[in-house]
Amino acid sequence: MVALRRQYDLPDGTSTLPGIDVFVTTADPIDEPIDTTEIHRKGHHAGIVKVVLDHSVRGHNLGSQASTHNLNFANTDVRLPMLVYISRGKNPSYDHNKKAGALNAQLRASALLSNAQFIINFDCDHYINNSQALRAAMCFMLDQRQGDSTAFVQFPQRFDNVDPSDRYGNHNRVFFDGTMLALNGLQGPSYLGTGCMFRRIALYGIDPPEWRHDNIVVDDKRFGSSIPFLDSVSKAINQERSTIPPPISETLVAEMERVVSASHDKATGWGKGVGYIYDIATEDIVTGFRIHGQGWRSMYCTMERDAFCGIAPINLTERLHQIVRWSGGSLEMFFSLNNPLIGGRRIQSLQRVSYLNMTVYPVTSLFILLYALSPVMWLIPDEVYIQRPFTKYVVFLLVIILMIHVIGWLEIKWAGVTWLDYWRNEQFFMIGSTSAYPAAVLHMVVNLLTKKGIHFRVTSKQTAADTNDKFADLYDMRWVPMLIPTTVVLIANVGAIGVAMGKTIVYMGAWTIAQKTHAALGLLFNVWIMVLLYPFALAIMGRWAKRPVILLVLLPVAFTIVCLVYVAVHILLLSYLTF
Ligand SMILES: O=c1ccn([C@@H]2O[C@H](COP(=O)(O)OP(=O)(O)O[C@H]3O[C@H](CO)[C@@H](O)[C@H](O)[C@H]3O)[C@@H](O)[C@H]2O)c(=O)[nH]1
Numbered sequence: 001m002v003a004l005r006r007q008y009d010l011p012d013g014t015s016t017l018p019g020i021d022v023f024v025t026t027a028d029p030i031d032e033p034i035d036t037t038e039i040h041r042k043g044h045h046a047g048i049v050k051v052v053l054d055h056s057v058r059g060h061n062l063g064s065q066a067s068t069h070n071l072n073f074a075n076t077d078v079r080l081p082m083l084v085y086i087s088r089g090k091n092p093s094y095d096h097n098k099k100a101g102a103l104n105a106q107l108r109a110s111a112l113l114s115n116a117q118f119i120i121n122f123d124c125d126h127y128i129n130n131s132q133a134l135r136a137a138m139c140f141m142l143d144q145r146q147g148d149s150t151a152f153v154q155f156p157q158r159f160d161n162v163d164p165s166d167r168y169g170n171h172n173r174v175f176f177d178g179t180m181l182a183l184n185g186l187q188g189p190s191y192l193g194t195g196c197m198f199r200r201i202a203l204y205g206i207d208p209p210e211w212r213h214d215n216i217v218v219d220d221k222r223f224g225s226s227i228p229f230l231d232s233v234s235k236a237i238n239q240e241r242s243t244i245p246p247p248i249s250e251t252l253v254a255e256m257e258r259v260v261s262a263s264h265d266k267a268t269g270w271g272k273g274v275g276y277i278y279d280i281a282t283e284d285i286v287t288g289f290r291i292h293g294q295g296w297r298s299m300y301c302t303m304e305r306d307a308f309c310g311i312a313p314i315n316l317t318e319r320l321h322q323i324v325r326w327s328g329g330s331l332e333m334f335f336s337l338n339n340p341l342i343g344g345r346r347i348q349s350l351q352r353v354s355y356l357n358m359t360v361y362p363v364t365s366l367f368i369l370l371y372a373l374s375p376v377m378w379l380i381p382d383e384v385y386i387q388r389p390f391t392k393y394v395v396f397l398l399v400i401i402l403m404i405h406v407i408g409w410l411e412i413k414w415a416g417v418t419w420l421d422y423w424r425n426e427q428f429f430m431i432g433s434t435s436a437y438p439a440a441v442l443h444m445v446v447n448l449l450t451k452k453g454i455h456f457r458v459t460s461k462q463t464a465a466d467t468n469d470k471f472a473d474l475y476d477m478r479w480v481p482m483l484i485p486t487t488v489v490l491i492a493n494v495g496a497i498g499v500a501m502g503k504t505i506v507y508m509g510a511w512t513i514a515q516k517t518h519a520a521l522g523l524l525f526n527v528w529i530m531v532l533l534y535p536f537a538l539a540i541m542g543r544w545a546k547r548p549v550i551l552l553v554l555l556p557v558a559f560t561i562v563c564l565v566y567v568a569v570h571i572l573l574l575s576y577l578t579f
């Protein structure tokens, strides 16, 4: 930061740092308002470009010495940045390509204005929390060593509406602070959709310097037919920087409206090799993959005071919908030409493995679901013979499980993640594996058969009207089909424990030591799954979960009822059989 200041800042408070275009997308101007919009969710309208605030070039840049708040702005450039509202054209006969389509429209329109070398994009539910954040990202981009080959700098997503105990693992610290940071040692973190600074030409699909040819074809087949836009691309490639946008004229606005029209990017490279990638539920990971595939690297940047902050879905249903979208998007990527096994020519091999992991993980849920359901074996009568796993196999399994955890523990120590974060991550993986991930797999199967993509549900942004309780949303339970498997797993385990208790009473005298150990191990398994599903149990309790102790009463009651039923049925059967 100091080097940056020394090299680029001028004594008059201005700076010669390259410009940044900031993109904010919003899907629904009502739920996600920005000030001047009309309503056009699906709609049929031409592209709209409104310059809300023009670029302030001349005039007095510095603030006043003594402001009303006793803050001194005498050395600060207080001009407001240019602000432009864009609504890309929509037409029922063309796909608007959701967020990626909106971002690409902003990419083209901004090229005609500032054509800034760098771009940072935000979800509408995120804000800048640290005024030095953009400079921090610049440090990586302008770095002597690898700066020129760095395509994007990704910041972690932080949230300020999450309940203190982070019940549904919204903070995702293991992923952000562990996995993403670790990827810095390979080719860099993947692009995560918000809080990411890009190099404009990397988004255009231009190769990194070490692979770049001298004569890059900038043609309409690839970039669309706007001559001013094609010019801007050539300028961007040649690093011809103008920090001041041209005067806003009618022709300029008309040209911008043309490049954001519904049909402008059809039958071009946009959404494929150029810009943010289309036809997938998660444009982020695949866009990052495309860029890494060209040989660019990326950087992960965390700051002492969080750079950006946003809103997380804090009720379980909403959170699981988000996970279905992410894992479904990953699977869509796996079954596309961007499959990490075949796509991305210049991806480093370990980075490839990481992308492979990021795209196939939802499939593992099928095995986990089966495993979590296995306690139903307790319900099977003793006469049915089930082959017990060989001791050697069990030992191998235990060693592997232990190793996985030890590696996990070392990783979180290295990343500075807390035990609570680690534990929430474990719990939420189990909840997701019995609900959202299998749902995503099912979606994918349907998708492969019918070609229907995953519907992007914008996550709800507002907490309930109940203003007394900031986390009221947490207890807002909505039943959806994907919650059924997790509920079944929970019931199966509660039932299994109850039956185990019943069997203990009935067979106490008859069981051998070996049988007792097996029963004890089985119970350990049940309890382990129940502990993992604890946040889920709280979720389905709805408002009752405000007092989690209730669960400590409810569960034993449930065990006892099952136990009594088992014993009763046993006695009934016995007496029935003797007569
Ligand atoms: O058709 C759409 C859908 C969404 N969005 C925007 O996309 C952002 C993310 O939507 P949100 O409902 O908040 O989903 P999240 O799960 O919070 O988003 C995460 O996951 C998305 C991919 O699934 C990424 O695009 C986001 O950057 C990432 O924060 C928001 O700004 C939306 O306005 C659009 O602009 N158009």
Ligand SMILES: [Mn+2]
Pocket (backbone or CB within 6 Å): 123, 125, 310, 311, 312, 459
């Ligand atoms: Mn969001």
